[in-house]
Every structure is written in C-alpha cells, then in structure tokens.
Amino acid sequence: MKMKILVTGGTGHVGSEVVKELQKRKADVRILVRKQETPAPEGVQVMVGDLLDPVSVEKALHGVDKLYLLNAVTPDELTQGLIAYDLAKKLKLKHIVYHSVFRVEHFKDVPHFASKLAIESALRGFNVPFTVIRPNYFFQNDASLKDPITKAGIYPMPLGTVGISAVDIRDIAEATAIALTSDGHLGRTYNLNGPEVLSGPKVASIWSGLLGKEIRYPGDNMDAFEEQMREHAPSWSAFDIRMMFQGYLERGFAAEPGDLETLTELLGHSPRRYEDFARQTALAWQQSQELLLAS
Numbered sequence: 112m113k114m115k116i117l118v119t120g121g122t123g124h125v126g127s128e129v130v131k132e133l134q135k136r137k138a139d140v141r142i143l144v145r146k147q148e149t150p151a152p153e154g155v156q157v158m159v160g161d162l163l164d165p166v167s168v169e170k171a172l173h174g175v176d177k178l179y180l181l182n183a184v185t186p187d188e189l190t191q192g193l194i195a196y197d198l199a200k201k202l203k204l205k206h207i208v209y210h211s212v213f214r215v216e217h218f219k220d221v222p223h224f225a226s227k228l229a230i231e232s233a234l235r236g237f238n239v240p241f242t243v244i245r246p247n248y249f250f251q252n253d254a255s256l257k258d259p260i261t262k263a264g265i266y267p268m269p270l271g272t273v274g275i276s277a278v279d280i281r282d283i284a285e286a287t288a289i290a291l292t293s294d295g296h297l298g299r300t301y302n303l304n305g306p307e308v309l310s311g312p313k314v315a316s317i318w319s320g321l322l323g324k325e326i327r328y329p330g331d332n333m334d335a336f337e338e339q340m341r342e343h344a345p346s347w348s349a350f351d352i353r354m355m356f357q358g359y360l361e362r363g364f365a366a367e368p369g370d371l372e373t374l375t376e377l378l379g380h381s382p383r384r385y386e387d388f389a390r391q392t393a394l395a396w397q398q399s400q401e402l403l404l405a406s
Contacts, residue, residue: 113139114205116291117171119162119195120181122149124251125210125280129179130155132288143171162191169198177291181210182226186347189226196233206240206297208290210283213245213276213302217362221354222347242296244287246303247364248277250388253314257396260326266315267339269331269356274310275364278303279383286377303374304366306382317386321393333357 116133120126121142130152133140141156151157160167162182172178178199182192192209199207211227218224234241252268259267283303290296315328333353340349358364375381 113137114176114292115139115141115174116177116179117141117143117158117175118179118181119143120183120210121155122151123181123183124249125283126179126181127152128280128284129181129287132284133291136288136292138288138292141171141175143168162195163187165194165198168195169202172198172202172204175202175204177206177208178204179208179210179287179291180230182230184223184348184351186222188223189229192226192230193233196230196239200237200239204239206242206291207234208242208244208287208296209234210287211243211245213247213304214362214364215245218355218358221358222351224355224358240297242290242298243300244283244290244303245300246278246280246283247305247366248275248359249283250277250279250305250383250385253389254392254395260318261322261396264325265327265329266311266318267329267336268311268314269333269336269360270309270311270314271331271360272310272312273360273363273365274308274313275359276304276307276366276370277309277385278305279385279388282374282378282382286374289377301373301377302367302370304370304382306371306384308365309385314385317389318393321386321389331360333360 116138118126118130118140121130122144130140134154141158142151143158143160145161147159158171160171162168180195182188209230211231212224215224215228231243259265286301286303311328315326318326337349337353340352
C-alpha cells in the first residue's frame with residue numbers, strides 16, 4: 112500500500128522539485144495550496160487551505176501518513192509551522208520531514224532562522240517521528256540575477272570572501288524524497304551543502320568565465336544591499352535577508368566536517384556543482400533572449 116504524503120509549499124521552487132522526486136518513487140502525493148486556481152503538478156491531489164487556518168490544515172492532513180513541512184519565510188512563519196506540527200502530532204502521523212536551515216542554532220538573531228529553530232525544538236520535544244533537513248543557501252536564488260550579471264556586470268549577493276557551501280535545490284528535493292520514502296532516517300538531521308565553498312569573488316569569476324566578460328564582485332556594503340532589497344521586497348523581509356547575509360559574513364556558512372560524505376551517501380551521487388547550475392542558467396537566459404528577439 113502506497114504511503115500518502117502531504118507536501119506544503121508544493122508549488123514553490125523547492126516543493127515542486129520535492130513533488131517530482133516523490134512521484135519518481137511512486138509516492139501518493141497531496142499538496143496544500145492557498146488558492147483553487149493555483150497550477151498544480153499532474154497526478155497530485157490538491158487541497159485548498161492556509162497554514163494559518165487549523166481547520167483547513169487538519170482537513171489536508173486527514174488520511175495522510177507523512178508530512179513534508181516547508182514554510183514560506185513570512186512574519187508568522189513560527190505560528191504556521193507549529194499549527195501544522197501540532198495537528199500532525201494530534202493525528203499521529205508516522206513521519207514528518209521538516210525543512211529547516213543550515214547552522215540554524217548559530218543564527219538566533221535572524222528572524223526566519225529563529226522561527227525554524229523553535230519549530231525544530233518542538234519536533235524534538237514530543238513523540239513524533241521526524242527527520243530534519245538543513246539546507247544551505249540555494250543555487251537557484253541566483254537565477255533571478257540575470258540583469259545585474261549580464262547588464263551591469265556585477266554579482267551582487269554579499270557572500271563575502273570566506274564563503275558559503277550553497278546547494279542545488281534538486282539535491283534538497285532528492286534528499287527529502289529519500290528520507291520520506293525509505294527507512295533509516297527517523298531522528299536524523301541532515302546538513303545539505305554543495306561540494307565547494309563559494310565566495311563572492313569566486314562566484315563572480317565563474318560567471319566571468321561562462322559569459323566571456325568580466326563580472327565584478329562589488330563587496331559587502333550591507334546598508335546598500337538592504338536598501339536595494341527593499342525595492343523588491345517588504346521592509347521586514349529586506350531586513351531579515353540582510354541579517355542572514357550579515358551572519359554569513361560574520362559566522363561563516365561553509366559545510367561542516369562529514370557533511371558532504373553524508374549527503375553523497377544519502378543521494379547515491381556527489382552533490383551538484385554551482386558551475387554546472389550557472390552554465391545551465393546562462394544557456395536558459397540566452398535562449399529566452401533569442402526567443403524574445405524572434406517574437
């Protein structure tokens with residue numbers, strides 16, 4: 112008999128990849144969406160609800176064996192996460208895989224890290240089978256940087272000179288699906304990191320090589336970065352992201368000893384490389400530009 116798994120955030124960047132990986136493993140997938148008209152992957156059951164509405168969340172969890180709990184970064188992330196967790200506990204789900212963040216206990220001053228740490232604490236405090244995944248910064252965040260990289264010739268994300276072990280969301284999705292559909296993962300916490308430490312200058316040099324022109328790293332002016340983020344995001348979110356990157360600069364975000372070996376064993380292959388992601392992204396940008404010119 113198939114396990115039925117509820118995926119929250121199942122239409123987002125990470126959640127949609129998790130759904131794909133679960134379907135590859137023949138899991139019975141249900142997703143929770145906020146609006147009926149939300150486009151959903153083929154072959155999944157769609158439930159409409161909101162993580163701030165316990166009635167709709169409980170309805171979505173009924174008949175489910177397992178839960179992949181991914182919360183969007185919002186001011187009420189902690190409340191959303193605890194509502195879903197408390198209802199999963201009430202309904203005695205067999206397993207929760209919780210999407211946390213790498214080095215969460217070292218970033219208690221970053222609002223969305225603090226929310227995730229509190230939810231982790233609840234998971235560990237009660238008798239519900241769980242696995243925690245702790246991903247690093249996502250490669251795919253940089254897919255939105257087409258204009259700064261190709262037009263302004265800069266890589267704008269303040270990764271610093273020490274660097275971070277950013278990870279591909281496809282590896283996150285694989286690790287999540289494996290944890291949900293195979294044995295041996297209860298009570299485990301997996302740090303999900305990429306295979307190399309990426310500094311701001313290093314990422315700029317990767318893009319320079321791929322695009323055949325100089326891409327500069329402008330440095331770590333955090334006031335300017337936050338101001339720029341406010342042009343595209345609410346003020347609270349810009350501040351939250353600023354604090355995250357400031358933490359990267361002050362405390363580091365590089366893989367810890369044994370992380371890569373553990374992830375390689377879990378996935379059955381080496382984690383994906385940033386340069387390969389960047390090459391695929393540059394090609395996609397080029398193709399979209401050619402389509403634009405042809406239309």
